[in-house]
Amino acid sequence: MSEAAQSTPVADERIKEISALRKALIRPELGGIVGTIAVFTFFLLFAFDSGMFSAQGAMNWSIVSAQFMIIAVGACLLMIAGEFDLSVGSMIGFAGMMIAIFAVTLGWPVWMAILVTFVLCTMIGALNGFIVIRTGLPSFIVTLAFLFILRGFTIFLPQTIERKTIIGGIKDAAEGDWLAPVFGGKILGGLFQWLGDAGLIATFTRGSREGQPVVDGVPMLIIWATILIIFGHILLTKTKFGNWIFAAGGDAEAARNSGVPVNKVKVLMFMFTAFCATVFAVCQVMEFGSAGADRGLLKEFEAIIAVVIGGALLTGGYGSVLGAALGALIFGVVQQGLFFAGVESSLFRVFLGIILLGAVILNTYIRRIITGER
Amino acid sequence: MSSDKTPIIKMQNIEKHFGSVIALAGVSVDVFPGECHCLLGDNGAGKSTFIKTMSGVHKPTHGEIMFEGKEMHFADPRDAIAAGIATVHQHLAMIPLMSVSRNFFMGNEPVKSVGPLKLFDHDYANMVTMDEMRKMGINLRGPDQAVGTLSGGERQTVAIARAVHFGAKVLILDEPTSALGVRQTANVLATIDKVRKQGIAVVFITHNVRHAMAVGDRFTVLNRGKTLGTAQRGEITPEELQDLMAGGQELVELEGSLGGTV
Numbered sequence: 001m002s003e004a005a006q007s008t009p010v011a012d013e014r015i016k017e018i019s020a021l022r023k024a025l026i027r028p029e030l031g032g033i034v035g036t037i038a039v040f041t042f043f044l045l046f047a048f049d050s051g052m053f054s055a056q057g058a059m060n061w062s063i064v065s066a067q068f069m070i071i072a073v074g075a076c077l078l079m080i081a082g083e084f085d086l087s088v089g090s091m092i093g094f095a096g097m098m099i100a101i102f103a104v105t106l107g108w109p110v111w112m113a114i115l116v117t118f119v120l121c122t123m124i125g126a127l128n129g130f131i132v133i134r135t136g137l138p139s140f141i142v143t144l145a146f147l148f149i150l151r152g153f154t155i156f157l158p159q160t161i162e163r164k165t166i167i168g169g170i171k172d173a174a175e176g177d178w179l180a181p182v183f184g185g186k187i188l189g190g191l192f193q194w195l196g197d198a199g200l201i202a203t204f205t206r207g208s209r210e211g212q213p214v215v216d217g218v219p220m221l222i223i224w225a226t227i228l229i230i231f232g233h234i235l236l237t238k239t240k241f242g243n244w245i246f247a248a249g250g251d252a253e254a255a256r257n258s259g260v261p262v263n264k265v266k267v268l269m270f271m272f273t274a275f276c277a278t279v280f281a282v283c284q285v286m287e288f289g290s291a292g293a294d295r296g297l298l299k300e301f302e303a304i305i306a307v308v309i310g311g312a313l314l315t316g317g318y319g320s321v322l323g324a325a326l327g328a329l330i331f332g333v334v335q336q337g338l339f340f341a342g343v344e345s346s347l348f349r350v351f352l353g354i355i356l357l358g359a360v361i362l363n364t365y366i367r368r369i370i371t372g373e374r
Numbered sequence: 375m376s377s378d379k380t381p382i383i384k385m386q387n388i389e390k391h392f393g394s395v396i397a398l399a400g401v402s403v404d405v406f407p408g409e410c411h412c413l414l415g416d417n418g419a420g421k422s423t424f425i426k427t428m429s430g431v432h433k434p435t436h437g438e439i440m441f442e443g444k445e446m447h448f449a450d451p452r453d454a455i456a457a458g459i460a461t462v463h464q465h466l467a468m469i470p471l472m473s474v475s476r477n478f479f480m481g482n483e484p485v486k487s488v489g490p491l492k493l494f495d496h497d498y499a500n501m502v503t504m505d506e507m508r509k510m511g512i513n514l515r516g517p518d519q520a521v522g523t524l525s526g527g528e529r530q531t532v533a534i535a536r537a538v539h540f541g542a543k544v545l546i547l548d549e550p551t552s553a554l555g556v557r558q559t560a561n562v563l564a565t566i567d568k569v570r571k572q573g574i575a576v577v578f579i580t581h582n583v584r585h586a587m588a589v590g591d592r593f594t595v596l597n598r599g600k601t602l603g604t605a606q607r608g609e610i611t612p613e614e615l616q617d618l619m620a621g622g623q624e625l626v627e628l629e630g631s632l633g634g635t636v
Contacts, residue, residue: 238493240483243472247480250469257463259452259481317471371471372523 026370028311028319031363032326035309035355039330039337047341055192055201055215057340065332066225067280068306069325073225073232074276075303076324080236081269082249082316083132083139085125087146088277088303092296094150095121095281097158100167100291103174110170111179118278124150125274129267139270147300155293171289183224183279184286186217221283225325228276232321245269249316305352306331309359311366318367330355380443382407382575383428383459383544388437390423397423399599400437403577405544410566410576412586415596416619421579424596425546428577429461430454442543458543462550467533470522474514475503477521478536506535510565527558531565538569545569546577551585563589581619583612595619 102113174180196213247255309327312319430448500517
């Protein structure tokens with residue numbers, strides 16, 4: 001059927017040539033790229049001497065950004081598939097609390113606590129998706145209900161079992177566990193030691209850790225963020241399933257007519273979002289050594305903001321994982337950078353609001369060029 | 375035409391009841407390869423129900439469907455698509471935010487293996503899309519051009535080209551011209567003509583007699599769930615078709631008062 005057509009196409013006089021530069025610029029991530037450049041320029045100018053760009057400072061905002069990235073990847077794919085998850089923040093608190101209850105209160109091995117929590121939380125994600133698919137209700141409402149339900153359990157369970165809202169002692173429980181370091185450990189310690197010895201990064205000059213570098217490795221949190229971004233990007237842009245994600249969010253009915261299993265795609269994306277929230281929770285619990293009932297508050301909105309700064313369309317069908325990652329980076333750098341710059345921390349919200357508005361206006365403009373929307 | 379050939383699809387005395395409502399009360403249509411069979415009817419005549427029966431969405435209450443000489447029972451639309459019956463819906467065919475090539479292969483993505491991964495073969499998809507669009511006379515700026523930037527007629531053409539590429543033997547077009555301008559309509563009609571010449575049977579649903587007359591080989595009129603007969607091209611005038619669609623007399627009276635503008 002697809003024998004190559006020999007006829008050369010007649011150029012359409014109504015189609016203007018588009019320059020290579022313009023073509024390279026016009027992409028969904030442009031808003032995120034511009035925002036990232038703007039934010040880094042700003043802080044390089046105003047906070048260069050503050051230690052923000054030393055190894056320790058960079059690690060500080062990298063970790064914060066990586067946290068945003070982990071939940072932004074999930075939120076991004078789900079949003080492109082046409083749905084929202086407002087229960088991400090509560091899911092983070094809930095997942096952390098379940099690990100603490102399993103590992104500390106019930107005394108399970110930590111690896112088992114982590115695995116069971118992953119299964120439990122992705123199942124709750126699936127339930128979210130299933131209710132949305134079955135009832136046809138907006139995911140906004142369904143996941144809003146789960147925001148309250150999960151948060152309620154996160155406070156109720158430790159209070160009932162342990163008579164407190166923070167469960168500690170996870171560090172001791174995780175000692176010698178094989179799975180815990182995958183979330184709470186650090187890698188490349190040798191490289192940083194070498195950098196420290198070579199005088200390229202700061203080292204401790206006193207105390208028991210004298211001679212050791214101040215930054216002693218890359219936390220697994222950052223590795224997870226990187227893996228999830230690469231995974232999400234490849235899944236979305238380079239696979240068959242990625243095409244289904246776009247299709248499910250773009251027009252579910254048209255996608256169904258073409259044989260795309262829309263319901264399956266949506267439920268899987270709810271599960272993936274819950275998975276990302278759980279990764280975040282496990283990393284956090286392993287780092288702090290405790291689980292608190294208030295963990296993850298407002299994270300769902302931070303994830304959505306990062307995704308929207310990154311160029312995704314709130315109504316679905318359009319967006320980019322790389323853009324969402326850049327949105328998360330902007331978020332993290334601004335939050336920590338203002339602290340380094342010595343700016344009153346309440347101004348963080350002002351700054352963030354301006355960036356959000358600017359990025360979204362730019363994104364809308366770009367998207368109209370690409371998709372021909374009016 | 376082509377009375378020596380066997381029809382690729384033959385639907386006989388199809389009845390479809392929804393509870394107490396009789397949507398189709400004995401419809402018989404046969405379609406030959408390479409012909410454009412126009413199915414005309416006013417709103418509520420049963421056109422939609424009929425094509426949904428043909429494309430496997432509904433099961434007929436009575437009657438039989440012969441496909442390539444064999445009796446067929448489609449369990450669902452996937453069955454019908456697999457057999458080679460493709461439907462192009464009026465609105466629900468393309469996703470404006472996605473590129474032409476992503477739309478073209480939606481649900482049928484080509485896959486290449488890169489190591490252990492199975493990736494969407496964008497190069498192949500882009501090449502085929504450009505190729506098929508060129509055959510239909512549409513010059514794309516690029517395969518990554520979003521469908522939203524195409525006109526309504528071009529979108530229909532992409533949908534038709536897609537169905538043809540994926541091996542449709544019977545192409546059902548559900549009012550492809552009803553929302554289009556004059557020039558776009560002409561483009562879609564030209565596309566229908568091209569598809570027909572490739573030997574594909576086209577079922578063209580419309581309530582516009584002029585559009586039907588432009589490309590149709592045979593015409594079947596549906597009225598109140600029944601077929602009022604099939605006419606060959608040249609055997610019937612547009613006015614007669616119009617009368618049949620509207621149920622005759624009422625329109626004659628109406629036409630009188632409107633001065634022949636309908």
